[in-house]
Amino acid sequence: MxxxxxxxxxxxxxxxxxxxxxxxxxxxxxxxxxxxxxxxVPDSVRHALAAAADAPNAYGYPVTRGTEELRGQIVRWFADARGVDLEALGAGVIPTQGSKEAVSLMASLLGLGEGDVVVQPRVSYPTYEIGTQLAGASTLKADVADVESWRDVPGVRMVWVNSPSNPTGEVLDAVQLRAIVEAARRIGAVVVSDECYALMDWRGEAGSTSTADRLSATPCILSPEVCGGSADGLLCLYSLSKQSNMAGYRTALIAGDDGLLGPMLTVRKQIGQIISGPCQAAMVAGLRDMxxxxxxxxxxxxxxxxxxxxxxxxxxxxxxxxxxxxxxxxxxxxxxxxxxxxxxxxxxxxxxxxxxxxxxxxxxxxxxxxxxxxxxxxxxxx
Incomplete structure (x- = not known):
């Protein structure tokens, strides 16, 4: 189809x-x-791009799942910026050609279709709904944090979370996120958390003196207090477009349940959804340069x-x-x-x-x- x-x-x-x-x-x-x-774009990113312009990953076909260096840097970034130990969770990672690609294809990559329901915030980024429609599934717009509004709806297979929100700026706390995760797991639904603005949390500005503290303020769907120490049924999306002005580089990622990411990687290999080699090197630099x-x-x-x-x-x-x-x-x-x-x-x-x-x-x-x-x-x- x-x-x-x-x-x-x-x-x-x-x-x-x-x-x-x-x-x-x-x-x-x-x-x-x-x-x-x-x-x-940060100087560190531009220099990394130039240095990789004639590397084997540029003149040869790049690796769909990302270079070892990139995957390792993603793991370190989650630990340093988000307080998340991906290895302890047994979580996998896949670099993507911008986050919009991942958003628009997510329902399809998860195998959703007619009869399946995707829950999303009532006010939200429109590509969530477009991606659901492309898969042939149905959309339920709700207050996602109000789990009673969707957990008993027949056919719910996936739940979109976006914190901080585009467009409202709303941030969900760890208690709200954990309730969403627990409700979704009870009904066998996947939670996909779009965290592209995660390092732009403005709530604690007055009392914060540490850059690291400020940058890690927003709870992550993969944080231990949210996920209970398991990535099962959870996917986190992140992008360097806003944090490092790299929208044109198309550098983003999915991290989470490796059992869900494995089949996605297989499909992505066949359809050539690969970040270019030089841009993978630039992504490493962007993740390093906090x-x-x-x-x-x-x-x-x-x-x-x-x-x-x-x-x-x-x-x-x-x-x-x-x-x-x-x-x-x-x-x-x-x-x-x-x-x-x-x-x-x-x-x-x-x-x-x-x-x-x-x-x-x-x-x-x-x-x-x-x-x-x-x-x-x-x-x-x-």
């Missing part, structure tokens, strides 16, 4: 008319919609604080998110498209909440330059 049909409101071309309005602003358009990094991650993280924190101030000045009920890179704010008019047009007349473009499941909200991205974010705040406060 091929991919099943899918439908989604997630279509950036729908912003074209607003962008025309914004582009006519005397001082130009400021785009705070798509969460695409704008800052420089100092660069801390610098980038602080940029995003400052930008979010600036956006919150500007939005408040414009009359929005804006607050600093618990985590991730976006301010999720209710539209003043009650309709995202009306507010989007109003903001476009200021030369500012944001994302409509309809893309993520709630047309009464807007998503404002901090993935713009310092100058652009500060200009946007000035316009909002004018």
């Amino acid at each position: 091929g991919f099943a049909p899918f439908s989604t409101p997630y279509d950036w071309s729908r912003l074209s008319s607003a962008k025309k309005i914004a582009a006519a602003h005397p001082d130009g358009m400021i785009d705070l919609s798509i969460g695409s990094p704008v800052d420089a 100092a660069a991650v801390a610098v980038q993280r602080d940029r995003y924190r400052r930008r979010l604080e600036t956006l919150v101030r500007g939005l408040k000045a414009a009359g929005y009920d804006a607050e600093m998110p618990q985590g991730a890179l976006y301010v999720w704010v209710r539209a003043k008019s009650g309709d995202c498209w009306t507010d989007l047009d109003d903001l476009a007349r200021m030369g500012i473009i944001v994302s409509p909440g309809e893309f993520y499941g709630d047309p009464a909200y807007l998503r404002v991205s901090s993935t713009a330059s310092d100058e652009a974010v500060e200009a946007a705040a000035r316009r909002l406060g004018a």
